[in-house]
Amino acid sequence: MNETNRTKTPVDAGDAHGPDAIAKTDVETEVPHAAALDYTAYDRCELCPRRCHARRSEGHAGLCGTTAELRVARAALHYWEEPPVSGESGSGAIFFTGCPLRCVFCQNHEISQEGFGLPVSVGRLAQMMLELRDQGALNINLVTPLHYAPHVAQAVRMARDAGLDLPIVCNTSGYETLEAVRAMEGVVDVWLTDYKYASSRLAGALSKAPDYPEVAGAALAEMLRQLRAAGGRAEGPDGRMTRGIIVRHLVLPGHADDSCAVLDRVWKLAGNEVDISVMNQYTPNAACRLAGGDLARGVTDDEYEYVLDHSDDLGFERLWWQQGGTVSESFVPAFDATGVEGPELG
């Protein structure tokens, strides 16, 4: 990712979108205390908000496209996350197969929707984390992992018992149940979470998830509760985030107003307790190009500036933004099973 701090511009006190326009509220703390997830969660799956009740333990795939067989598409150093995550050395990214949120514009469709990935044991997943550490990774970056939450929690515990001392990053679409997020307390150090839509209509049209805005807001509130309980944002001397939340938002062509509404929600919920990352890297995939309309093009400079100006006006102090061209596939790694096969831990 090619980001830098954007210079914060002065806020016009009369601006209807300024920070005074939105009162920051307390985080809702009345969340269910779910028991730690175990492998019975795959028997009749409710691991994500789809709650499709797939019998994954019996080999049936749910709406996320996965059974209870853990599958991974790539485990390698990754340099394109936000600077507090990737730094100079790279993040140790592990890309999981499948995704409950099937966005029409997905850039990772080979793994999220087409099922690419190899079956691995939980011991192999733990060993991958140690191998990424030995390669110099700044952290272990679990990319869309929570439909495998029982495996992931066990693998992190195994790796830590074997000496893993890196922050664990959970890189998520934001479409998560409170139970799953809560079960990751003490497992995840850094939440790298999307907040994709404020409009239920848009979320329904593009991800078949009209409940996304509320679900993602509740999940973010729980992440924030965990962060506060742990003592707030922290970083190492090298600038790497060791504890915290980065809320990501991808600006979609033709939907800059919804982007501003997303930023309003995040500001109201969390203010400057989170980093915000506003991205312009939207790239139309083949299906979007074929369908035509706004999603067949990239985000214009004017659209991106409009959203970034709104971020500034709200008062976000840790704002990450992208320089350069808007359309690029360079942020999508090769899904070729790099680093997936190898020895098991334990």
Ligand code: SF4
């Ligand atoms: S994680 Fe997959 S199987 Fe489980 S509820 Fe969600 S879509 Fe269904």
